[in-house]
Amino acid sequence: MAHPHILVLAGNARILEKAAKLGLRVTNFEKPGTFDPRTVPSCSQLHLFDFQNIRLVTELARTLHAADPFTRIVTHSEIGQVISGHLTTTLGLPGNGLDVTRTLHNKLALRELLNDKGLGPVPVARRTTREDLAAFVTAHGGAVVKPLMGSGSLGVRTVPSAAEVPEVWEWIDAHGVGEFMIEALLNGVELSVETYSDAGRHTVVAVTGKDTKDGVIEQGHVVPAPLTAQDTATVGAFTCAVLDAVGLVDGVAHTEIMLTAGGPRVIESHSRAGGDRISRLVELATGIDLEALPLQRAADPDFTVPVPVLRSAAAVQFLDVPPGLITGVTGVEEAETADGVRELSVRAEIGDVVRPVQWSDDRRGHVVVQAATGAEAVRLAREVAGSITVRTTPVAEVPAPTMREVLAGAHEELDPFS
Structure with a gap:
C-alpha cells in the first residue's frame, strides 16, 4: 500500500x-x-x-x-x-475550508464574527479619518491600529491617548499600511493558547505567557503561562468556544488572548502553529510536537490526540540590540553552554546595520531555555540573552521600510484573492 x-x-x-x-x-x-x-x-x-x-x-x-x-x-x-x-x-x-481560513486571516472579519456572537466583544471600526481616530481613542481610552491581514505585528501601532493620534496618523501614511482597522486598546495579561483540533474536537495543548514590554512586539514567551488553574481553564474554554464559532475543525491553532478584568478577549487567531519558537517551548514543556501533530494525523489512520501533561517549563527571550552599525558581538560561545540552554540563534554580523524593531523579523536573535518552573525559565532566558553583547555605533537614521517593501522582501502577498 x-x-x-x-x-x-x-x-x-x-x-x-x-x-x-x-x-x-x-x-x-x-x-x-x-x-x-x-x-x-x-x-x-x-x-x-x-x-x-x-x-x-x-x-x-x-x-x-x-x-x-x-x-x-x-x-x-x-x-x-x-x-x-x-x-x-x-x-x-x-480539513479547514476557505471560509474558515479567510475568517482567521482577516482580523476584522474575525473581530466582527466574535462581536456578532457576543464572544468577548471589542469595539472596532474600519479605517476612518484622523479626527474619527481621535474620537475613537477618546471614547474607548486608547486604540490599536492594524492592517486587516498580516503577522509578526507588521504595521501594528498602539494609540494610548488622543495626543498620539497626529504622530500615528503620519506613521500610517508613511508606512503605507493601506486598509486598516481600529479597535479598543485591551489591557490585562497577554497570552496565547496553543490547540490541536481533530474532527471539530479541540484540545488545549498549552497556554503561553508573553512579555511585550508594553509594546506590540513580543520580547519573550514562557510555557506554561503564569496563571492560576482557574484562569488557565477559563482561557482554554473561551478559546475552544472561539474556534467553534469560527468553524475550525482540523489541525493546530494559535490564538492570542488578552485576559482583561472583564474576562478573556481575542487579539487574533491563526490556523497554524505559533511563531517565535512557541512550538519548541511546548515540546520542551509537554513532549508534544505541535508541528508534527498534523503530519502524524496524516500518516496514521489510528491517530489519537495526545493528552498534554506538563513535565517542565521553557522560555524564549529575544536579544535586545540597539539600532546602529554592528561593531562587535561577544558572549555567544559562553551562552551556548549555559545551564538550561536548548537553542541559541544570533543574527548579528559586524558591519550589519540594525534598524529599530518594527516587526518580529527585525529581532536579531533568541535563546530558548528549559527549567523546572516557568519563573526559573524566564529568569534563565533573560540572563543568558543579557550575557550576549551586540555593540553598535550610531549611524544616520535609515528610513523604515514601507509595508509593501517588507512584504516584497518576504515574497508575501497579504490577500491573494484581492
Missing part, C-alpha cells in the same frame, strides 16, 4: 524532515525567492512558483491530485493559510 501523499505549502526543512520520517510522500509548493535546498531530500516533488497565484496553484493542485491524490494539505506558514483553505475546499479534502 502506497504511503499517504500530502501537499505542503511553504514547508521548511525541519517540518519536511519530520514528514519524511513518518513515511509521508510530500509534494511541497514553495516560492523561488524563499527556496531552501535543504528541503529537497524530504520531498517526493518540489514545485517552485508563486503559489499565492490562485489560478496557477489551483490548476497545478488539481492536475497533481488527479494523477496521485493528496490525502491532506498541511501548512504552518501564514501565507499558506488561505491557499490551504482554498485548495482543501476545491479538492474536497478533509
Whole structure:
C-alpha cells in the first residue's frame, strides 16, 4: 500500500524532515525567492512558483491530485493559510475550508464574527479619518491600529491617548499600511493558547505567557503561562468556544488572548502553529510536537490526540540590540553552554546595520531555555540573552521600510484573492 501523499505549502526543512520520517510522500509548493535546498531530500516533488497565484496553484493542485491524490494539505506558514483553505475546499479534502481560513486571516472579519456572537466583544471600526481616530481613542481610552491581514505585528501601532493620534496618523501614511482597522486598546495579561483540533474536537495543548514590554512586539514567551488553574481553564474554554464559532475543525491553532478584568478577549487567531519558537517551548514543556501533530494525523489512520501533561517549563527571550552599525558581538560561545540552554540563534554580523524593531523579523536573535518552573525559565532566558553583547555605533537614521517593501522582501502577498 502506497504511503499517504500530502501537499505542503511553504514547508521548511525541519517540518519536511519530520514528514519524511513518518513515511509521508510530500509534494511541497514553495516560492523561488524563499527556496531552501535543504528541503529537497524530504520531498517526493518540489514545485517552485508563486503559489499565492490562485489560478496557477489551483490548476497545478488539481492536475497533481488527479494523477496521485493528496490525502491532506498541511501548512504552518501564514501565507499558506488561505491557499490551504482554498485548495482543501476545491479538492474536497478533509480539513479547514476557505471560509474558515479567510475568517482567521482577516482580523476584522474575525473581530466582527466574535462581536456578532457576543464572544468577548471589542469595539472596532474600519479605517476612518484622523479626527474619527481621535474620537475613537477618546471614547474607548486608547486604540490599536492594524492592517486587516498580516503577522509578526507588521504595521501594528498602539494609540494610548488622543495626543498620539497626529504622530500615528503620519506613521500610517508613511508606512503605507493601506486598509486598516481600529479597535479598543485591551489591557490585562497577554497570552496565547496553543490547540490541536481533530474532527471539530479541540484540545488545549498549552497556554503561553508573553512579555511585550508594553509594546506590540513580543520580547519573550514562557510555557506554561503564569496563571492560576482557574484562569488557565477559563482561557482554554473561551478559546475552544472561539474556534467553534469560527468553524475550525482540523489541525493546530494559535490564538492570542488578552485576559482583561472583564474576562478573556481575542487579539487574533491563526490556523497554524505559533511563531517565535512557541512550538519548541511546548515540546520542551509537554513532549508534544505541535508541528508534527498534523503530519502524524496524516500518516496514521489510528491517530489519537495526545493528552498534554506538563513535565517542565521553557522560555524564549529575544536579544535586545540597539539600532546602529554592528561593531562587535561577544558572549555567544559562553551562552551556548549555559545551564538550561536548548537553542541559541544570533543574527548579528559586524558591519550589519540594525534598524529599530518594527516587526518580529527585525529581532536579531533568541535563546530558548528549559527549567523546572516557568519563573526559573524566564529568569534563565533573560540572563543568558543579557550575557550576549551586540555593540553598535550610531549611524544616520535609515528610513523604515514601507509595508509593501517588507512584504516584497518576504515574497508575501497579504490577500491573494484581492
